[in-house]
Amino acid sequence: MKKFIPAVALLAAAFAGSTAVRAADVEVAHWWTSGGEQAAVSVFANEFDALGGDKWIDGAIAGGEASRSATLQRILGGNPPGAAQFNPGRQYEELIANGQLLDLTDLATKENWAGLIRPQSISEACLVDGHWWCVPVNIHSWNWAWASIPAFKAAGVELPTSFADFLEKAPKLKAAGITPFAIGGESWQISGAFGVVQTSMLGLEKREQILKGKDVALAAAEMPAVFTKWREFKQYTDEGSANRNWNDTTNLVITGKAAMQIMGDWARGEFAVAGQKAGVDYACLALPIEAPTVSTGGDIFLFPKNSDPAVEAAQLKMASMMITPRVQALFNNAKGSMPVRDDVDMSLADDCMKKGLEIIKDEKNIAVDAGRWLSNDTTGQMNDLAAKFWADDSMTVEDAVAQYVDILKNAD
């Protein structure tokens, strides 16, 4: 009896091999689980299912960290999902080196991704040594400040024209009973806002020299001013900021209890839910205010190698689908993010996103996500430092700079 089994298996395998067009289930690991995000992920899922045959099997796990860990652990266990969401960065470089990802180069060349995707730094997240390993699907920029127009009116001051200007006006806001600077004490909020202040103070060129070029001398010269300015912000926060969620912090701006928050473009969704209008109730200021930029955060999808040719065919179909202009338009309008190509109908976008779409057109305005240049380990250490410096008033600027330089020196 036992001898039969391998024979049957072989037969089945041969049969499977001969019908390469067989439909496949593609499990997709992602962390878009909240109400608004569901609309966006449904665009991808429905469009993929509509292609016929193959099916999108939803593998949502809340929280980027949990979802990415589960994907990595399943790759290690030899049971990978068909597609997985990551943030553009270096977390998956080892997967590429180990040959654990599906090479998308042929598809990308055929569809001219390199020519279509803008800004260029977005493609760089997926294009390693001339091979495409993932599909960028959207752009989220951190470099925004959200200001309550009524709050500034109540204090009798104009909207800020720079960070320096904001810090000058902050005492007046405070005197009017308004929290000038709203922030939640979670580590990612602090390090995110710190990164934006850093970008604003240094300008894109010096920032790149420090973070990409790891120019230690320049960091030692320039970072004291950044840390000094960052500490100035702290005196203008409210005392309830400890570990507050970002959206509760945004709510302070919405209700006019706070004047301004530095937060990524997803904050727009909170204002929309509250029925507020850009330019009337709130202002979105692309940072730095003097020379607006867009940072290239966002999401990518990568496709772990699968031994089943039917799955591989379906993975390629999915990758191609995600980047078509129509799907990009539907998806990004639902997600509230910017598309990765320019020829996309974004007429539904609100004023703030239109602002961002204008800025992104010029490569000179692109603040490349630091995760492209630094390992998660290094950015993690920098985030720890930013959080520590923010909380501990006894830590001197010199100390902070020394530690920063040290982290940069040892960066890999």
Add this chain to the structure above:
Amino acid sequence: MTEVALAAQAQPRRRRRRGSLQAILATTPMIIAAVGVFVICILFSIFWSMTNSKLFPNFNFIGLTQYQRLWGTDRWIVSVQNVLVFGSISLIVGLVFGYLLAVFMDQRIRQEDLFRSIFLYPFAMSLVVTGLVWQWMYDPNLGIQSAVRSLGWTGFTFAPLIHESTALYGVIVGGVWNGVGVTMAILLAGLRGVDGEIWKAAKVDGIPTWRTYLFIALPMMRGAIATAFVLQLTGVVRVFDIVVAMTGGGPGFSTQVPALYVIQHLTDRVNVGQGMAAATMMLAPVMLLIVLRGLFVMRAESRAKRGAK
């Protein structure tokens, strides 16, 4: 831990040679778990802690570099200090409060089932959301402080999570809230295991009730205390989810704990080598305890042999 072990050790020896084979067979799952999972996993972890493993474990040996970095990292050192403070306070408060609750529950009160369930329910709740509720209650603009102020006491200040110096204590309160019910239940059970004659005798001798609880009953429930202690200790060593839910380790490093350091480096920081080094350091004291216990047992055995001669 040693308490439990010694108590069992004191029992008459029950080595049965003929049954040994069945015993070994019957405990195969335990042997596999102990050797195959815990020993091998720990050995691998120790080995990986001496490699430069990033995303996945690898075998590039780099000596003790990871440990040098670990002990040169402020955050790790603060984490170790925090867990010592967190652990000792939680253990003491947990055991004292748990015993007090158990003693008061033992007073033939009405609605004992209701009270017991009230003290136990936090244990069943997901920490993600209960942590958020604590955070809200600690929020000076939203929670207890603003509620008390709205009652007229406008000078009232209560916001432990916002200062580096007090945040850890805020977390401790949440931790005690979460876990003390189990301690109470175990100690209450221990109390009820104490021989009824003891109470009668104490009463006849005119010993006040509180003294009976403190000086007579308590020493008789070594087993219950040891079990509650081990359970709490494992919780303290591994604590991280309540910290994530309440403070995320902040403000600054003020509520960072070792387990959080380990987990972050194993996952999002993509530095498995560093995470394993931290994990090895976490386990070192426990390993030491196990070795000490082994020595202790061996000495006790040899002394027993000598005594038998």
Add this chain to the structure above:
Amino acid sequence: MTTMTMGAGDPRGPKPKRMTASRIGVYAFLIISALFFLTPLWVMLVTSFKTMDEVRQGFLFNWPANFTFDPWIKAWDTACTGRYCDGLKPGFWNSVKITLLSVPVSIVVAMINGYALSFWRYKGSELLFSVLVFGAFVPYQVVIYPLIIGMSKVGLFATLPGIVIVHTIFGMPILTLLYRNYFAALPSELFKAGRVDGAGFWGIFFRIMLPMSVPVSIVAVILQTTGIWNDFLFGLVFAGRENMPMTVQLNNIVQTTTGIREYNVNMAATILTAAVPLVVYFVSGKWFVRGIAAGAVKG
């Protein structure tokens, strides 16, 4: 002998005759403690019956102005957990399946361990036990990598038997400790009588020890049910997509980084997920105490 026949579980304190000052003190302490425990639950309950507009206004402790059941219905039935918006319910039966399989398996294994460690010690058995207790202190994430590699080598990674095995392994340290101390406290006469009757390892186990272990087993059932029902990490990694437990859905509902948070739904979902362990507490609370009192922790 025996702690079991002495009516363990009855309060032994002095019998109350009337409401004296000390009785009032007892109740005052218990009620104040109960308030400390209940305040967060109160916040959760009132929040779960509020609309989001009201939640945003603050007033944490206030009774809802516009009482609504919608968050509860949404949490169970329509909250989004990814592409689909079916609330908590899809994972419920998976959790039931995992719990119903893992609880008995892990308990039987630990029971046999405890029995062997108490009556049939062999060379090295104490050392194994020490290693096992050591295992209780290992952060789960540390052993996940080797365990994944091992499980996939034997073909059990991401399967239902796989998750049952994982729960059995990680429940083993505490449960074995529990059973070992329980059996060790039993009078040795019981065991000797079994030997005189000619019973062997399994004979004594089934005829004497198994029936004697009912109280402590109830303790074990309660501990394991709570632990396994609330498990997120192992279920996520080892259960496989078809068997994802309810906690994964709960997490998908309550956790988000940059999405919109609906606190009222989150609160309702949390209470709903905790319902099963809560019912276990309420129903078997009495037994929980009685079981331990019967010797589980009496060294």
